[in-house]
Amino acid sequence: MTTGRFIGAREADPKKSSSFAQLRRAVPYMQAMPLAVILGTFLLLPILMIATVSFWDYDFAQMYPGFVTFNYIETLGSWVTWQTYLNTLKFALIVWIITLFCGFWVAYFLAFHIRTATMQMMLFLVCTVPFLTSNIIRMISWIPVLGRNGLVNSALMSTGIVSAPVEWLLYSDFAVILAMVHLYTLFMVTPIFNTLMRIDKSLIEAARDAGASGMQILTNVIIPLAKPGMAIGTIFVVTLVMADFSTVQVMSGGQSASVALMMKNQMSLLQYPAAAANAVVLLVLVLLMVAGILRIVDIRKEL
Structure with missing residues (x-):
């Protein structure tokens, strides 16, 4: 009888059950978040910045933001x-x-x-x-x-x-x-x-x-x-x-x-x-x- 009431209560409140399942699925992502932030900040972001700067133009004094392929043409050619x-x-x-x-x-x-x-x-x-x-x-x-x-x-x-x-x-x-x-x-x-x-x-x-x-x-x-x-x-x-x-x-x-x-x-x-x-x-x-x-x-x- 008690078991039936417990099952009925779970079936009567599907929102809580769904929220609990979503929370359980989110736990691994929350555990990986600190490492993802560190890798993104100190690895991926610098690589992205280097890749972006590689398409900029420059002269003897400064760099000019833009999109030019001259640097790669000069490097590979x-x-x-x-x-x-x-x-x-x-x-x-x-x-x-x-x-x-x-x-x-x-x-x-x-x-x-x-x-x-x-x-x-x-x-x-x-x-x-x-x-x-x-x-x-x-x-x-x-x-x-x-x-x-x-x-x-x-x-x-x-x-x-x-x-x-x-x-x-x-x-x-x-x-x-x-x-x-x-x-x-x-x-x-x-x-x-x-x-x-x-x-x-x-x-x-x-x-x-x-x-x-x-x-x-x-x-x-x-x-x-x-x-x-x-x-x-x-x-x-x-x-x-x-x-x-x-x-x-x-x-x-x-x-x-x-x-x-x-x-x-x-x-x-x-x-x-x-x-x-x-x-x-x-x-x-x-x-x-x-x-x-x-x-x-x-x-x-x-x-």
């Missing part, structure tokens, strides 16, 4: 700009290959050759110690090592390997790539190490019991399971290299170029719409690369 983009992609590819190789083996050593978790964490923290200092300081520290009278040239000449200082060690593409590898290898080590630590050791034992060699275990078990960490590290390294201008400017001695350095020079000349157009093109290029990585490797289980 210049062979010098294409060479700069190709040079940036070259840096990204070489640095990615080296950091992936070094980062994987460092993470592999920490995950599988260090037995205790305490020692793993201690060695991992040792790897992070250089990153407690500024990127600029760590980058400039290579100059006395690679310079004409630096440590490397002094050692080579004292041992008789070379009779004159090696000029290409500093202020060259080699110096740029070396500095970038030094700066960004940890961004590859960390996600790969996190992925390797999640691998069930029983899988490796099962493969070993089945007669698999060490190389077969590496190629058929460990590397496939480490792909999400490799993908995350790749995204970190590629985006950082594509946006780096200080390393290219300092370590190349002004003899090399990148898209970020080109945008920095344009902004120093008050050519903000042209720099904004390059920023939009670079953003689209990076997003396409990230989308390609995400299509190949599913990283959702690592997030």
